[in-house]
Amino acid sequence: MLTLVAAALASCSTPRGVAGTASGDRADTLVVMSYNIENFFDPDDNPRKNDDDFTPDGSYHWNETRMRQKAKRLAQVILSSNGWHTPDVVGLCEVEGPDSTGLSAANLLVSYGSLSTRTLHYKPVCFPTPDRRGIATALVYNDDTLEPLALANLSVSSDSLDLFTRDILYAKMRTRRGGAVFHFLVNHWPSKFGGAERTIPLRGFVARKTRHVCDSILATEPDARIVLMGDFNDVATEPSLVDDLGAKILCDTCLLRNLTADTPDFSYKYRGVWSTIDHIIVTPAVCLKGRPQFSVVKLDFLLEPDDRNTGLKPRRTYIGRRYNDGVSDHLPVMVKIAY
Numbered sequence: 549m550l551t552l553v554a555a556a557l558a559s560c561s562t563p564r565g566v567a568g569t570a571s572g573d574r575a576d577t578l579v580v581m582s583y584n585i586e587n588f589f590d591p592d593d594n595p596r597k598n599d600d601d602f603t604p605d606g607s608y609h610w611n612e613t614r615m616r617q618k619a620k621r622l623a624q625v626i627l628s629s630n631g632w633h634t635p636d637v638v639g640l641c642e643v644e645g646p647d648s649t650g651l652s653a654a655n656l657l658v659s660y661g662s663l664s665t666r667t668l669h670y671k672p673v674c675f676p677t678p679d680r681r682g683i684a685t686a687l688v689y690n691d692d693t694l695e696p697l698a699l700a701n702l703s704v705s706s707d708s709l710d711l712f713t714r715d716i717l718y719a720k721m722r723t724r725r726g727g728a729v730f731h732f733l734v735n736h737w738p739s740k741f742g743g744a745e746r747t748i749p750l751r752g753f754v755a756r757k758t759r760h761v762c763d764s765i766l767a768t769e770p771d772a773r774i775v776l777m778g779d780f781n782d783v784a785t786e787p788s789l790v791d792d793l794g795a796k797i798l799c800d801t802c803l804l805r806n807l808t809a810d811t812p813d814f815s816y817k818y819r820g821v822w823s824t825i826d827h828i829i830v831t832p833a834v835c836l837k838g839r840p841q842f843s844v845v846k847l848d849f850l851l852e853p854d855d856r857n858t859g860l861k862p863r864r865t866y867i868g869r870r871y872n873d874g875v876s877d878h879l880p881v882m883v884k885i886a887y
Contacts, residue, residue: 576726576887578693579630581845582777582826583880584641584736585622586865587683588653591615597682599644607869615653616660618865621849621875623661626670626688629845629882637689637721639734639777641714645677645684654686663688673719675701678712685717685734685778694721697729702761704754711750713738716758728773728887730834731765733758735778737788751782755792762804766831773887776804776829779878783823784808795829800839804829807842807883815844815879820857826881837886845880 589602591610602610627634644653654672657663663670669691677684689696701715717734735758738750758776765772782788784797784806795804806829814822828842852874854861863874
């Protein structure tokens with residue numbers, strides 16, 4: 549894993565014709581979104597993965613029509629989230645990884661969501677995954693504003709723990725305006741399925757491996773702009789984030805700064821209780837021109853009344869096995885980074 553990161557770091561060079569941004573220049577802004585899009589599968593059966601439930605004959609009766617409808621709504625979220633300045637990069641969780649042709653559900657999102665047109669130039673990145681259902685992390689980026697320098701999938705699985713989980717998607721990218729280099733790490737840590745206490749060691753293990761990736765980048769590039777994002781399946785004050793990863797909230801001196809506490813809003817509701825398990829975590833270099841403001845994207849069509857509890861809840865795709873015609877059980881989160 550660290551060899552892949554080292555190779556990616558070595559690939560960076562100063563682009564021709566792109567001048568660095570002087571300290572007195574107007575700061576440019578990079579918009580970063582992170583979104584768990586809840587079981588976004590290709591409806592075709594992959595015989596090598598346990599994806600049968602999300603096929604036309606499976607228990608969820610997932611089909612081409614439902615997939616296309618969800619792709620359009622996900623694209624609507626991306627394009628409506630921040631006015632005229634749409635996100636430059638979107639980290640995605642719960643995306644089915646590539647099939648035998650090399651295409652993933654992230655490709656379907658870009659295609660059927662019309663994110664690649666004459667005026668829009670989003671591109672997907674997704675790698676095969678060891679997850680038994682084929683669930684992967686993915687990235688969609690605006691090719692007009694970002695140039696990829698290196699892309700890799702970094703394994704955080706463990707034979708000894710019987711943990712075959714989603715890889716970290718690593719993307720090293722340079723802004724086409726100003727030539728600023730960013731390192732993006734898209735995470736989807738082990739869930740609490742089977743019990744919160746029993747799964748604590750799994751998230752701790754992945755957290756420590758994630759920290760090793762950050763340390764290896766910073767060892768070569770001390771002022772690296774690193775952005776960790778994704779579904780961490782823990783709130784900001786739990787040990788996996790604070791102790792194992794070393795990411796803290798409301799801390800302007802920490803090596804990894806969790807921006808989650810910047811808003812009173814939450815991204816996820818479970819059994820009537822709101823929390824935020826979708827985080828964006830950054831290194832000090834990301835904050836040189838001001839601490840990025842973390843926000844939860846709360847578009848009206850992403851929410852519905854919570855009949856069992858109070859208030860609203862995310863309008864998810866399925867409630868149990870019943871099709872709910874929604875988008876996701878998570879709300880997207882976002883930061884705007886001045887560079």
